[in-house]
Amino acid sequence: MKTFKVLSALLTYPSDELAKAAPDFGAVLHAEDLIPAAQRPALDLLIEEIATYDVYDLQERYGLLFDRSKTLALYLFEHVHGENRDRGQAMVDLRAMYDKAGLSIGASELPDYLPLFLEFLSTRPVAEARALLSDTAHILAALAERLGRRQSVYKAVFDALVAVAEDAPQREAVDAVLQGPDVDPMDLVALDAAWEEEEVRFGPSAQGQGACSHDGLIAKLRHARRAVGPAPSHPQ
Template sequence: MILRLLSRFIDYPSEQLHEHKADFLALVANEERLPEDIKTQLSDFIEARLSMDLLDWQAEYDGLFERGRSLSLLFFEHVHGESRDRGQAMIDLIAQYKLAGLNIDVRELPDYVPLYLEFVATQPVDAQAGWLQDVAHIMALLTARLQKRENNYQAVFATVLALSGIEVELTEIHQQIADEKRDDTKEAIDKVWEEEAVTFGGDAVNGGCPTTQNRPSADQNRSSELPISFVDATANSNSHNQVRGNL
């Protein structure tokens, strides 16, 4: 259940979240896999976010995850960028979803972090850490970048990292990203538009211009019913090794 909670808070904010505040806080308090400091951070995040006006929360979410690529919620983008390898990696991941009994709509991007967490939540508890370890380096990077911006969303990604069971030295990551320039400023976004207009790269459908890549479509939004169906299938305990090389 904790992974589904994290999935919903990483997804686009919805009114439904406000209806279950007490349940969320109880779930965090009773999660034995989390250290107390992580529980405190996550509980504080939930309290703060569910005390916000929804439109203000959504506006901040847009600014964080829809501008620039450094906080992209599509994790293969952090690994493969716009290379062709990303397409094959997504095909492989979809195959692993199917092996585990999860069918997703063809319009959904399998590397969307909330969807991946929903998938991991369907796996046996003793297998969940392995799947989370496959993306731990990306979760650590997102955690560090959010900490650098002093944004409390870092608590959610730090929780995913804690559930993976991997000890990551965030100080080293902070050193690596210390000189990173923000890619969500007006100047940075304008530069991307100019460069892609010249190269005709990026999104071919939109003439090479960047688009809002991270906001989930109506199909992806966890606040509505996803076109996902679970079948009675037993996941192969070694199946995630097939996609590990892509992560």
């Protein structure tokens, strides 16, 4: 589905090329009609801003949001595993799933980067993509809440992703992700403290039994989903 490619593009670093492509995004979303109508106006506003605002202003805004604050990082496992060793195993599992599906990524690319994950979903059947998206929905909903506190138009992307997911995130799982301080990106002292964490280890030394299994990946993506029973489905 090209919808996932559009949402991936909206979460990438603003550039002249992205601004030139943005006017076509709305037509793609309308044609595929995957995103509920309630989420579309906010997405249209973000698309318009990316297409028309000064690119340097867009880049500054993007950097303040996603590059300077760990609580808004676009790396999925940052919000589940932080910098502990479980994150390394989760990376191995996710990269293996990409490889199995024929998606090749560079050695320096982290597989849990959200725009990359959305690119992967764009290559899968829609039912499978929505199911996989459900396993990250608690993370996406938490990021939407944090962006809402900042009155950021980027919230629209995360709201749309949660709406498209097969299952709604459980509130307990969202709250688990939201635990801890949400550091102001302008508070440089607090930011420095937040970034001073343990070294994370990837590669063979981080691997254990069951590495590279699809089920292992799903278990790790669902790390924060502790409530008993299935999450309720979204109304369509």
